[in-house]
Amino acid sequence: MPRHSRSPRDLGDPPEDVAHTCRDARPRRVLQRGRNTCRTPEEPSPNRNDSFLLPIRINATAPGLTQCMLGSWITCLACFLRTQAHQVLFNTCRCKLLFQKLMEKTGVLVLCVFGFWVFSVHLPSQVQVWQDDSISTPLQSLRMYQEKVRHHTGEIQDLRGSMNQLIAKLQEMEAMSDEQKMAQKIMKMIQGDYIEKPDFALKSIGASIDFEQTSATYNHDKARSYWNWIRLWNYAQPPDVILEPNVTPGNCWAFSGDRGQVTIQLAQKVYLSNLTLQHIPRTISLSGSLDTAPKDFVIYGMEGSPREEVFLGAFQFQPENIIQTFQLQNQPARTFDAVKVKISSNWGNPRFTCLYRVRVHGSVTPPREQPS
Numbered sequence: 159m160p161r162h163s164r165s166p167r168d169l170g171d172p173p174e175d176v177a178h179t180c181r182d183a184r185p186r187r188v189l190q191r192g193r194n195t196c197r198t199p200e201e202p203s204p205n206r207n208d209s210f211l212l213p214i215r216i217n218a219t220a221p222g223l224t225q226c227m228l229g230s231w232i233t234c235l236a237c238f239l240r241t242q243a244h245q246v247l248f249n250t251c252r253c254k255l256l257f258q259k260l261m262e263k264t265g266v267l268v269l270c271v272f273g274f275w276v277f278s279v280h281l282p283s284q285v286q287v288w289q290d291d292s293i294s295t296p297l298q299s300l301r302m303y304q305e306k307v308r309h310h311t312g313e314i315q316d317l318r319g320s321m322n323q324l325i326a327k328l329q330e331m332e333a334m335s336d337e338q339k340m341a342q343k344i345m346k347m348i349q350g351d352y353i354e355k356p357d358f359a360l361k362s363i364g365a366s367i368d369f370e371q372t373s374a375t376y377n378h379d380k381a382r383s384y385w386n387w388i389r390l391w392n393y394a395q396p397p398d399v400i401l402e403p404n405v406t407p408g409n410c411w412a413f414s415g416d417r418g419q420v421t422i423q424l425a426q427k428v429y430l431s432n433l434t435l436q437h438i439p440r441t442i443s444l445s446g447s448l449d450t451a452p453k454d455f456v457i458y459g460m461e462g463s464p465r466e467e468v469f470l471g472a473f474q475f476q477p478e479n480i481i482q483t484f485q486l487q488n489q490p491a492r493t494f495d496a497v498k499v500k501i502s503s504n505w506g507n508p509r510f511t512c513l514y515r516v517r518v519h520g521s522v523t524p525p526r527e528q529p530s
Contacts, residue, residue, distance in 0.1 A: 353434060353481065353483060353517070353519075355432065355434075355483070355517075355519040356519060356520075356521075357434075357517040357518065357519065358424045358425050358426065358428050358518050358519070358520060359401055359422045359424060359425075359497070359516055359517055359518040360401060360402075360403075360425070360517075361398055361401035361402055362402075363425045364425035364426075365401050365422060365423060365424055365425045366398065366401075366422075366423045367396075367397045367398045367401070367420065367421070367422060367423070368421035368422070368423050368496060369397070370421075371419070371421040371465070371498065372397050372419065372420045372421050373413040373414075373418035373419050373420065374413065374414065375394050375395075375396065375397065375411065375412065375413065376394065376412040376413050376414045376509075376510040377394055394412065395408075395409060395410060395411055395412075396411065397411045397420055398411075399411050400420065400513045400514065400515050400516045401422070401515075401516070402515070403515070405436055405438060405514050405515055406438070407438055407443060407444055408444075409514070410512040410513060410514040411512070411513050412450070412510045412511065412512045412513075413510060413511055413513075414509070414510055415508070415509070415511070416453075416501070416502075416503050416504040416507070416508070416511050417501060417502055417503070418501050418511060419498060419499065419500040419501065420498070420499050420513065420516070421460070421496055421497070421498045421499075422496060422497050422498075422499070422516065422518065423496050424494070424495055424496060424497065424518060426495070426522065427461075427493035427494065427495045427522075428493060428494060428495075428518070428520035428521065428522060429489075429491075429492075429493055429520050429521050429522070429523070429524060429525055430459055430470065430486055430489065430494055430497070430518065430519075430520040431485065431486060431489060431519055431520045431521065431525065432483050432484060432485050432486065432518075432519040432520070433457055433483070433484050433486065433497070433499070433516070433517065433518055433519065434481065434482065434483045434484070434515075434516070434517035434519065435452065435455075435475050435481075435482055435484075435513075435515070435516060435517075436480060436481045436482075436514050436515040436516075436517070437451045437475070437477055437480050437512075437514050438480065438514060439480045440477075440478075447506075448477035448478075448505055449504065449505045449506035449507040450504060450505070450507045450510065450511055450512040451475060451477040451504060451505050451511075451512065452475050452501045452503075452504055452505075452511055453474060453475060453501075453502075453503040453504050453505050454472070454473075454474050454501070454502045454503045455472070455473060455474075455475065455499055455500060455501045455502065456469070456471070456472045456473075456499075456500045456502070457469075457470045457471050457472075457473070457484075457486065457497065457498070457499055457500075458470060458497070458498040458500065459490075459494035459496075459497060460494060460495070460496035460497065460498055461492070461493070461494050461495055461496070465496065467498065468488070468490060468494070469488060470486045470487065470488050470489070471484065471485075471486045471487035471488060472487070477505055483519075489525075491524060491525075497518050499516060501513075
C-alpha cells in the first residue's frame with residue numbers, strides 16, 4: 159500500500175482525531191461523574207472516550223517497548239483513580255441517605271416523645287376524675303363486704319370453738335360406763351332442779367296452806383311419842399312440807415285413804431300455766447314400792463272471797479317418773495291467788511296417800527296470745 163507522506167512537523171504531533179479525543183476526554187468524564195454520582199462503579203468499558211492517550215508522539219509503525227509499558231502503566235493508574243473516585247462519590251451518597259433516614263427517624267422519635275409528654279401531663283387529672291366518679295362507690299361497697307366477711311368469719315370461729323367443746327363433752331359422756339351415767343343422773347336429780355320454771359308455791363317466797371280447805375293429816379301410832387300414856391309429840395309432817403324443796407324419804411304430807419285435797423295460797427296473783435308433782439324414786443323407798451303415790455287428781459284455780467273455783471284440768475301421775483310437769487288444759491286469761499289439788503286415787507295403798515312436793519308455775523304478766 160502506498161504510505162502517506164507527512165511533514166516533519168507532523169511526526170511529533172498526534173493525529174487530529176487523537177488530539178481531539180484527548181481534548182474532549184476530560185470534560186466528558188467530569189460530566190459523566192456528575193451524572194453518575196450515586197451509581198455503583200462499573201468496570202471500564204473499552205471505549206475510546208474512557209481511555210487516556212499519551213500526549214507524546216507514538217510511532218504507529220513500530221512503537222517501542224518503553225512507550226508501550228509507560229502507556230499501560232498510565233492507563234492502569236487512570237482506571238484506579240477513576241475507581242477510587244467512584245467509590246468516594248458512592249460513599250458520600252450513602253452517607254447522605256443514612257443522614258436523611260436518621261433525620262426522619264429522629265423526627266418521628268421527637269414526635270413520640272412529645273406525644274408521651276402530653277399524655278403523661280393530662281392523664282393523671284383524667285384518671286383522678288374517673289376514680290372519683292366510677293371507682294369510689296364500688297370501693298366502698300367492697301370495703302363494707304370485707305368488713306362483713308371478717309365479722310362473719312369471727313362468728314364462725316366462735317361457733318366452731320363451741321362445737322369443738324360440745325363434741326369433746328359428748329365424747330366424754332360416751333366414754334363413761336353405765337354406772338357412771340346413772341350416778342351422774344341421780345346427782346343431777348338430787349342437787350339440781352332441771353324444771354327451770356318459777357315456783358309460786360314455794361314457802362320461802364310467801365306461799366302457804368289454806369288449812370280450812372285442806373284434808374286432815376294422817377296420824378298413826380308409829381308417828382306419835384308417848385310417856386305413861388301421855389302423848390308428847392307427833393312425828394307426822396304438816397301440809398306445808400309440800401312447799402319445801404327437801405324431798406327425802408318420810409319428809410312428806412300424808413292424808414287418810416286415797417282421797418283428799420290440799421289448797422295452796424300462792425305468794426301473789428299469777429296467770430297459771432303448769433303444775434309439777436314430785437315423788438321419791440323406788441330405789442330409795444323404804445318399802446320398795448310406790449303404792450302411796452297419788453294417781454288421779456284434778457286442779458282448780460281459786461280467786462276472790464268467797465272462793466270461786468275454776469276447773470283447770472284433770473291428770474294422772476306416773477310414779478316411775480319422779481318429777482312430772484302437767485300443762486293446764488284450761489288457761490283462762492285471768493289471775494288466781496290460790497290453787498286446789500284434789501286427789502281421787504292412789505297406786506294401791508288403802509291406808510294413806512303421800513305428797514312430797516307440789517309446784518305451781520305461771521307468770522305475773524299476761525301470756526302472749528298464740529296465733530290461731
